[in-house]
Amino acid sequence: MNSSNEQLQPHSQPHLSPEIRQFxxxxxxxxxxxxxxxxxxxNFTLGLIEVNxxxxxxxxxPALQTNDECQNIQFEILKFPDANLRFLxxxxxxxxxxxxxxxxxxxxxxxxxxxxxxxxxxxxxxxxQDLNFVRDAYKRTVPHPILFIxxxxxxxxxxxxxxxxxxxxxxIFRFKTPEITRENAIAQIIKFDKIVDRLEPLxxxxxxxxxxxxxxxxxxxxxxxxxxxxxxRCSNILHELGLAYISQRKxxxxxQYLEKAEKIADSLQDVNLKASILNSxxxxxxxxxxxxxxxxYYQKYLSIAQKLKNSSVESCALFNLxxxxxxxxxxxxxxTYYQQCLEIFEKLDDRYSQASTYHQLGILxxxxxxxxxxxxxxxxxxxxKIEFGDRYSQASTYHNLGMLxxxxxxxxxxxxxxxxxxxxCIEFGDRYxQASTYHQLGILxxxxxxxxxxxxxxxxxxxxKIEFGDRYSQAGTYHHLGMVxxxxxxxxxxxxxxxxxxxxKIEFGDRYSQASTYHQLGMVxxxxxxxxxxxxxxxxxxxxCIELGDRYSQARIYGQLGxxxxxxxxxxxxxxxxxKALEIFVEYKDEYxxxxxxxxxxxxxxxxxE
Numbered sequence: 001m002n003s004s005n006e007q008l009q010p011h012s013q014p015h016l017s018p019e020i021r022q023f024x025x026x027x028x029x030x031x032x033x034x035x036x037x038x039x040x041x042x043n044f045t046l047g048l049i050e051v052n053x054x055x056x057x058x059x060x061x062p063a064l065q066t067n068d069e070c071q072n073i074q075f076e077i078l079k080f081p082d083a084n085l086r087f088l089x090x091x092x093x094x095x096x097x098x099x100x101x102x103x104x105x106x107x108x109x110x111x112x113x114x115x116x117x118x119x120x121x122x123x124x125x126x127x128x129q130d131l132n133f134v135r136d137a138y139k140r141t142v143p144h145p146i147l148f149i150x151x152x153x154x155x156x157x158x159x160x161x162x163x164x165x166x167x168x169x170x171x172i173f174r175f176k177t178p179e180i181t182r183e184n185a186i187a188q189i190i191k192f193d194k195i196v197d198r199l200e201p202l203x204x205x206x207x208x209x210x211x212x213x214x215x216x217x218x219x220x221x222x223x224x225x226x227x228x229x230x231x232x233r234c235s236n237i238l239h240e241l242g243l244a245y246i247s248q249r250k251x252x253x254x255x256q257y258l259e260k261a262e263k264i265a266d267s268l269q270d271v272n273l274k275a276s277i278l279n280s281x282x283x284x285x286x287x288x289x290x291x292x293x294x295x296x297y298y299q300k301y302l303s304i305a306q307k308l309k310n311s312s313v314e315s316c317a318l319f320n321l322x323x324x325x326x327x328x329x330x331x332x333x334x335x336t337y338y339q340q341c342l343e344i345f346e347k348l349d350d351r352y353s354q355a356s357t358y359h360q361l362g363i364l365x366x367x368x369x370x371x372x373x374x375x376x377x378x379x380x381x382x383x384x385k386i387e388f389g390d391r392y393s394q395a396s397t398y399h400n401l402g403m404l405x406x407x408x409x410x411x412x413x414x415x416x417x418x419x420x421x422x423x424x425c426i427e428f429g430d431r432y433x434q435a436s437t438y439h440q441l442g443i444l445x446x447x448x449x450x451x452x453x454x455x456x457x458x459x460x461x462x463x464x465k466i467e468f469g470d471r472y473s474q475a476g477t478y479h480h481l482g483m484v485x486x487x488x489x490x491x492x493x494x495x496x497x498x499x500x501x502x503x504x505k506i507e508f509g510d511r512y513s514q515a516s517t518y519h520q521l522g523m524v525x526x527x528x529x530x531x532x533x534x535x536x537x538x539x540x541x542x543x544x545c546i547e548l549g550d551r552y553s554q555a556r557i558y559g560q561l562g563x564x565x566x567x568x569x570x571x572x573x574x575x576x577x578x579x580k581a582l583e584i585f586v587e588y589k590d591e592y593x594x595x596x597x598x599x600x601x602x603x604x605x606x607x608x609x610e
Contacts, residue, residue: 030176034049035070043145049148052218061075061110075110088130096144109142129161132162153222185211188208209244216241232264235268239257239258242255246284251284278301282298286324302321312348338361391427398424402421402444432468435464436461442484458480475517495521505517511548514540515541516553519553562575562578562600582601
């Protein structure tokens with residue numbers, strides 16, 4: 001082989017495209033070293049090629065294949081994009097059988113795509129564990145030079161988690177990225193309306209996250225000193241990675257990147273960036289339903305916004321604080337923050353942003369049983385969304401109007417609103433939001449006694465929630481699948497679903513909704529004649545509702561405790577509990593349940609004193 005650099009000059013290879021010629025020109029020395037390595041490599045020899053972006057791999061491979069110095073080399077390009085790949089050697093052995101060896105040529109295997117299975121976080125990915133474990137078998141079963149083409153982060157992880165295999169490397173070739181490749185990557189990220197939204201298909205979200213990791217390696221290459229300019233870019237990319245993982249419901253991973261972003265923001269004394277990162281930390285903890293911790297970060301975010309006198313940022317902080325307190329069922333605090341948020345929007349004449357706040361005030365009023373106030377707020381939100389042509393976000397308000405109508409037992413109105421919400425979600429291809437509407441359609445069918453229809457909708461909802469890794473909201477659907485099974489007399493199936501729901505609620509520390517599942521487990525035990533088990537579950541539910549001040553739910557539990565006492569012929573206890581339930585139902589003007597409870601009381605024998 002002639003190893004003179006003159007052979008490798010772009011002008012001496014007129015058959016190459018301008019893009020390939022530019023890439024080789026930028027990487028002339030390292031390309032020459034790679035050609036020399038390939039020339040001398042014999043039997044099993046390991047070479048590692050660092051290329052951060054796939055488009056550049058598509059330039060490098062044809063440059064190798066068409067190079068005058070590689071005429072006696074048979075390059076076999078093997079792609080392994082499966083993120084679950086574990087046993088690489090086994091796959092190579094299978095593929096070698098099907099490779100037709102060209103006479104008088106040296107076979108060189110070029111492997112790309114392994115970064116998917118190597119991953120970007122977590123310890124000891126299975127593929128690297130296996131590489132380390134079976135490394136001695138490569139010499140015998142894959143007796144050919146192998147070139148691994150990987151981005152910086154994947155090579156770093158290979159060195160860390162497969163050190164024995166790494167020790168066999170005979171060369172590392174780090175190729176520079178052309179500026180046009182970086183610009184294209186940044187443009188590809190910017191073209192999305194939002195930083196990885198759940199509206200995007202999962203594969204698009206993964207593609208964007210992968211691109212962000214590759215960009216990060218450009219500005220933060222392993223082992224190199226980072227300039228201040230690159231530090232700022234790194235911080236922005238790290239922050240975007242944090243947001244991306246939050247949207248994928250991976251808050252632990254998100255925090256890893258947010259912590260790094262915050263450290264850089266502090267070193268740069270960039271207050272605006274620091275504020276945004278603090279807000280994202282709040283979102284992280286909200287995703288884990290750790291709302292008290294989220295509030296700490298939102299308060300810090302609010303403090304910075306107020307010091308900077310940035311009304312737009314201040315309104316965002318107030319909104320997030322309102323939502324955190326709403327999730328904690330601290331309705332007074334939530335309302336205060338939403339009202340303050342609304343005042344800022346009105347002062348800024350930002351009519352569009354008022355819609356989301358009216359929507360949240362509708363949820364708050366509905367939780368308090370103030371149904372007319374809830375409807376008024378939802379209608380205000382919907383009117384603004386229609387005025388601004390925001391068809392996509394109309395879906396959430398139609399959905400909540402459906403829930404409101406359902407609370408008022410206006411079932412046809414509820415169904416109409418759910419169908420409007422579902423149609424918009426389908427129109428925009430938003431599978432994630434479809435899940436909550438299918439869930440509500442399940443509840444609607446259940447309340448109408450259409451149990452098989454209810455089960456069908458719950459299963460549709462559950463499948464989407466599992467697909468998107470939304471573990472927390474799976475609990476609600478398991479709970480309602482339990483209720484359907486219970487209505488159909490399938491008590492063991494009901495218990496199984498309730499236990500699945502309860503386990504998730506305990507995992508997320510959601511004491512409020514645990515009460516409803518303990519309540520249902522009590523009903524199942526009561527149906528099966530397991531009265532002490534039933535009482536235990538009712539008491540667990542009741543103590544939680546009393547602790548959290550949920551009087552309405554207390555009424556339902558007192559009602560069940562009354563029926564349980566009646567089943568055990570303890571008429572005195574039955575009467576006490578049913579009377580407590582009746583008083584609360586009357587207080588909340590729930591005529592339907594008050595009537596049922598009154599009939600249960602009338603069914604009891606009159607006390608001997610009467």
